[in-house]
Amino acid sequence: MTRALIIGATSAIAGAVARLWAEQGHALFLTGRNPERLKLLRHDLLARGAARVETAVLEVTDTLQQEAVISQAVQTLDGLDLALLAHGSLPGSDDWHSSPEAARLAFEVNATATITLLTRLTGLFESRQHGTLVVISSVAGDRGRQSNYLYGAAKGAVSLFTQGLRNRLHGGPVRVITVKPGMVDTPMTRSFDKGLLWATPEQVAIDVVRAVSRGRDVVYSPWYWRWIMLVIRLLPEWLFKRLRL
Amino acid sequence: MSGHSHQSWGRWPRASQQVLPLYWPDDQLPATGDLSLLPRGNGRSYGDVCLNDGGALLDCRQLNRFVSFDPEHGRLACEAGVLLGDIQRLTLPRGWMLSVSPGTQFVTVGGAIANDVHGKNHHRAGTFGRHVVSFELRRTDGSCLQCSPSENPELFRATVGGLGLTGVITRAEIQLKPVSGAYLDQQTVSFDHLDRFFELAAEADRQHEYTVAWIDCLARGPELGRGLLMTADHRDEANCSEPARRRLSVPFELPVSPVRSWSVRQFNRWYFNRQRRNAGRRRVHYQPFFYPLDAVGQWNRVYGRSGFYQYQCVIPEGQAREAVSDILERVSDAGSGSFLAVLKRFGDLPSPGLLSFPMPGVTLALDFANQGQRTLDLMDSLDQLTHAAGGRVNPSKDARMSAAHFQQAYPGWKQLQGLADPGLSSSFWRRVTVAP
Ligand SMILES: Cc1cc2nc3c(=O)[nH]c(=O)nc-3n(C[C@H](O)[C@H](O)[C@H](O)COP(=O)(O)OP(=O)(O)OC[C@H]3O[C@@H](n4cnc5c(N)ncnc54)[C@H](O)[C@@H]3O)c2cc1C
Ligand SMILES: NC(=O)c1ccc[n+]([C@@H]2O[C@H](COP(=O)([O-])OP(=O)(O)OC[C@H]3O[C@@H](n4cnc5c(N)ncnc54)[C@H](OP(=O)(O)O)[C@@H]3O)[C@@H](O)[C@H]2O)c1
Numbered sequence: 194m195t196r197a198l199i200i201g202a203t204s205a206i207a208g209a210v211a212r213l214w215a216e217q218g219h220a221l222f223l224t225g226r227n228p229e230r231l232k233l234l235r236h237d238l239l240a241r242g243a244a245r246v247e248t249a250v251l252e253v254t255d256t257l258q259q260e261a262v263i264s265q266a267v268q269t270l271d272g273l274d275l276a277l278l279a280h281g282s283l284p285g286s287d288d289w290h291s292s293p294e295a296a297r298l299a300f301e302v303n304a305t306a307t308i309t310l311l312t313r314l315t316g317l318f319e320s321r322q323h324g325t326l327v328v329i330s331s332v333a334g335d336r337g338r339q340s341n342y343l344y345g346a347a348k349g350a351v352s353l354f355t356q357g358l359r360n361r362l363h364g365g366p367v368r369v370i371t372v373k374p375g376m377v378d379t380p381m382t383r384s385f386d387k388g389l390l391w392a393t394p395e396q397v398a399i400d401v402v403r404a405v406s407r408g409r410d411v412v413y414s415p416w417y418w419r420w421i422m423l424v425i426r427l428l429p430e431w432l433f434k435r436l437r438l
Numbered sequence: 439m440s441g442h443s444h445q446s447w448g449r450w451p452r453a454s455q456q457v458l459p460l461y462w463p464d465d466q467l468p469a470t471g472d473l474s475l476l477p478r479g480n481g482r483s484y485g486d487v488c489l490n491d492g493g494a495l496l497d498c499r500q501l502n503r504f505v506s507f508d509p510e511h512g513r514l515a516c517e518a519g520v521l522l523g524d525i526q527r528l529t530l531p532r533g534w535m536l537s538v539s540p541g542t543q544f545v546t547v548g549g550a551i552a553n554d555v556h557g558k559n560h561h562r563a564g565t566f567g568r569h570v571v572s573f574e575l576r577r578t579d580g581s582c583l584q585c586s587p588s589e590n591p592e593l594f595r596a597t598v599g600g601l602g603l604t605g606v607i608t609r610a611e612i613q614l615k616p617v618s619g620a621y622l623d624q625q626t627v628s629f630d631h632l633d634r635f636f637e638l639a640a641e642a643d644r645q646h647e648y649t650v651a652w653i654d655c656l657a658r659g660p661e662l663g664r665g666l667l668m669t670a671d672h673r674d675e676a677n678c679s680e681p682a683r684r685r686l687s688v689p690f691e692l693p694v695s696p697v698r699s700w701s702v703r704q705f706n707r708w709y710f711n712r713q714r715r716n717a718g719r720r721r722v723h724y725q726p727f728f729y730p731l732d733a734v735g736q737w738n739r740v741y742g743r744s745g746f747y748q749y750q751c752v753i754p755e756g757q758a759r760e761a762v763s764d765i766l767e768r769v770s771d772a773g774s775g776s777f778l779a780v781l782k783r784f785g786d787l788p789s790p791g792l793l794s795f796p797m798p799g800v801t802l803a804l805d806f807a808n809q810g811q812r813t814l815d816l817m818d819s820l821d822q823l824t825h826a827a828g829g830r831v832n833p834s835k836d837a838r839m840s841a842a843h844f845q846q847a848y849p850g851w852k853q854l855q856g857l858a859d860p861g862l863s864s865s866f867w868r869r870v871t872v873a874p
Contacts, residue, residue, distance in 0.1 A: 205461070205500070230462060237503035240528065380461050387443065 195219045196270040201280025203230045205379035209398035215243035222266035224251035253280050253306035276314050277327045283381045289343050303347035318367040325368045332373050335422045338438045371411045375418040448484040450745025450808050453491035461500045463608035470494045474863035477602040479549030484748040485837030486865035487601045512614040518548030518607040531678045534614035537569040543729050548607045553834035554599035554794040558648040561785030567598035573610035578861030596857040599791025603858040619677045622670040624722045628714040632663025639783045647671045654706040655779035658770045666713050681723040687735030750803035753829035758800035761827035772816045779804045792850040795832040842874035
């Protein structure tokens, strides 16, 4: 039986992943900010076949709490095989264009908190010689664009961090998987007009679960984003800076 | 988000509306100002009960969490966006199945309640609403009410079959029925005339859990109403495996519909002959028997850009033989027939909703490619036959019946209007509640 910790479990994407893992009979430890919602998830996942579901409240920017919650997860599940980091927030440009404080906070949630969590979990997994880290980054981290470069910079930091970590841990028992979803229809993107390229959280969840079972390194989800981002990364800067993306 | 992304299953009429998702059952309903709102399930209604042209839709599909399942008593509580197919997959291995299931598994619990859907076992189980223990209803004034046959019973009756107009169902508790496994014993008998259907069907209902007939509505004269009667019963076999999957899909809307009377005639003939050869007893999985059309994803796209209509009526027992025969003659003369015409007897278990469609009698369902005025005229003439025989048309499949017909056939509509949430409306409701 696999024991998984999910940070940001109330996210739509994490919720869909948790469901698939529940159907596979995993034991789950969920963290989120809203205890009522964690309770709803817990009941759902138990009904779907999870071996066990426990929850804890975690505001990810609270670094002291991070340690406590991770230990609690390890203790309750009697070890840990898998950790999924799925929290995130997409700041509205009105806020961070003019407010340094909003910019700092967005970076803290999306990058700093993720990196501190990863550092703790890596330490844990290394000491136990076992474990897989799955981090939800974003295609937004592949190139800075005017519409979301603060979020993109934070996700880019996470992508680079996990890339280096994977490199360092290569050959050892601990694995690192970076997932880069494209545009996904979730509460985070509630106010966007949805078009052709949009995916559902369920589609992304299937890719996450498959990436874990197949031991992949970097996964774009849906797959076509790998090629879209390849093109976008190849555009020369003199051209790119003129585009409205 | 706004635009044309959310259509109905018939893909006609086209509607333009804002789409606002509801992610959690305790989320506030979105404020839409002057725009009316309509809860939306999985859009499997054929007509405009799931459309709100010029308004907003509240997409409830993310309310897809189970709340609890009691495998001892077969009680399931879940959020309203859970799909019926997901319930079957969850509970079957533990010996339970939906008491009532419509012809597709891609329907939400909220949609099944709001249209008080029926299945192939109507003669034994009645409608879906009969198996609803309770639900939670959120209204746009911010209130949240628990409804059951004994708690807020008026609102319960108005919401079952209430077409999404009384509030947003966020959670429901339903009673399942015990079964041994996933397999059924199916029996198919062919009949070469409508009269024969009426002889066979009553007896079939007495003997079998599930009954449904398919008829070739383009056959004429001595072959009028020829078809196949299929019956099935649960096997006493504890096998819950999923069926072998071969899911095809129509990838895009065909620019020109191939569904013309000639191709339909050929298809119907081929299907009839193939099935007749397969007549007899067979062991089948419940999915192809309950949900035959689910085998082809998005099959509604074959009707092309202009979409199609489904016409479903029910005729009281005494008048049924004559009226169904008249309707089939009219359709066959017009030559604009449908692939599948489905014929089924409804039993006499009362429907719990104020506006539920089923009543004791015989129901006939036909699909028509949308060929403009000609198709509308044909259906208007079918309405006359239906109403003259004391029957009525199913709102959940309708996109065109007149306000006069609706109001006469569903006298409960006034009462529903009184109980409806003033912040909610639909294309259908505006169409059928104008002064005739
Ligand atoms: C292939 C096929 C076969 C079918 N076979 C049958 C059959 O055998 N018997 C039968 O009865 N029907 C049948 N139907 C019709 C279908 O079962 C109904 O239209 C069903 O109600 C669709 O559910 P939905 O979740 O798609 O809801 P939608 O079509 O999206 O909505 C239906 C209605 O429910 C309301 N609604 C949806 N969710 C909520 C909610 N959370 N709270 C309040 N109101 C809500 C909407 O406002 C709307 O009025 C069939 C349809 C198809 C496509
Ligand atoms: N949606 C997309 O288009 C898209 C694209 C690429 C990548 N992603 C990434 O996918 C992941 C999942 O997001 P989603 O799309 O599923 O969005 P979502 O449903 O809005 O989930 C966001 C989650 O992050 C949590 N969160 C935000 N700030 C937090 C904080 N300070 N402390 C703890 N938790 C916090 C939220 O918790 P609350 O419920 O308490 O608010 C929520 O559970 C995120 O990392 C996101 O960046 C999304």
